Amino acid sequence: MEEVEKLRDTFRRGTTRSAKWRKGQLTSLLKLLTQNEIEICKALQQDLGKHHIEAYRDEVGLLVKSIKHALKNLNQWMAPVKAGVPLVAFPTSAALVPEPLGNVLIFSSWNYPFGLSLEPLVGALAAGNTAVVKPSETSPASSSLLAKLIPMYLDNKAIIVVEGGVVVCEQLLQRKWDLIFFTGNPKIGRLVMTAAAKHLTPVVLELGGKSPAVVDTLSSYRDRKVASARMVSAKWGSCNGQACAAVDYVLIDEKFASTWIVTLKSTLKTFYGDDPKQSNAISRIVNKHHYLRLKSLLADPRVSNSVVHGGGVDDDNMYIEPTILLDPPLDSEIMTEEIFGPLLPIITLKRIEESIEFINSRPKPLCLYVFTSRSALADKIVVETSSGSVTVNDATVQYAVDSLPFGGVGQSGFGRYHGKFSFDTFSHTKPILCRGFMFEVYSRYPPWNGSKLNFIKSVYAFNYWKLVLHLLGFGSSATT
């Protein structure tokens, strides 16, 4: 932990502030990823059984894209932005100047151990901070690879990796930080926020929850095929459902449910074959704790009776088949807790518009997906519900769009990042106001009289006619 103290000195010395240092670190991070792609993908295979292509698509490739975007735009992000000032304040200029926050702490979760550690780090470095990265102990191969590679590529005096579990997390949280950026579950998020309150440290909480997908009746076979490929990929193809942005459950018109289930089953077969267990394109459940947690969701007989596809488990291999459930009870755990695994409940409604009330009566989701060919339905859902984001006719891809912020609302978290939003999150946008001594109106100072009050009222009303009269010495007559 001595190293952590040294970061503070580095920041004080101003090393991290220059554009040259920031660009140098981002370029080195880019090299770390491109020169070690195979080793990184191997660690992800070891921790999560991620296929090399999935690992590249969801972690390495996304990060390379984000770093290039930051490098391309950094000068512009760092530049002061002129702010308008009303004529009444003449002669005055104003600007917004971003400054680094200082020493930041990044906690990441196990499902995207590189993506969720390094995507915030890109923002922290671009904004000129020093940073401690605390990867999740639940993905140990990835954590130790990060701990090995980061000192080889980045400035050791400014960026360090601290590995460990709860004890290390608690030790880190006792310290004072300038920002804590936490990705994980809401329960630990509360602990982080409580610890941060002691030092009045700001926090970003990237949490999870149940992200629904509203599926409207899709009459075209082609639309169904495309929508199903996107949903299967967002559920089973992204870390086997262990993703904050995965589709947690589906809301659908009861008349369309059986067609949708047939379509999903067909896509599952195309993607993963007759026996998905033999497929190398589906990640595995991270550990025994999560395997047993998911198995227990299925143990409720009311839930197991609702399985319409899959449902098989294999204790020796901690494997659960891609599973579809039709109308499990709404008070069962599978419908009250975030699933974070390969189980997909489908909830039928009399009318798809009822999905709005369904969503609004539950905690605000991180992501909301709508599959429809009716833009009026999509618009209605956007306007009448609240969620971290809405994606129409696709799922999870919003995470890759640099011009969109990623983050939650309500119980799914607060704060946002990606692209320029990351830079802003790790910066303080400092307002600068500059005035000259050339011109002064003493009516803003005591001793007070009615004329001065009227002058101040005219200033706030931007009433230039009255102001001119005041300056010409007609203050009292003009304002009474």
Ligand SMILES: NC(=O)c1ccc[n+]([C@@H]2O[C@H](COP(=O)([O-])OP(=O)(O)OC[C@H]3O[C@@H](n4cnc5c(N)ncnc54)[C@H](O)[C@@H]3O)[C@@H](O)[C@H]2O)c1
């Ligand atoms: N919004 C997002 O971007 C996002 C991304 C991925 C996961 N998630 C959410 O994260 C959750 C899954 O992650 P998890 O929580 O199982 O991950 P996790 O167990 O890896 O924990 C997350 C981080 O918290 C740290 N931690 C553990 N105990 C702690 C403590 N007592 N105090 C402080 N920190 C502690 C861990 O070391 C880790 O770095 C899900 O709810 C998921 O939706 C959100």
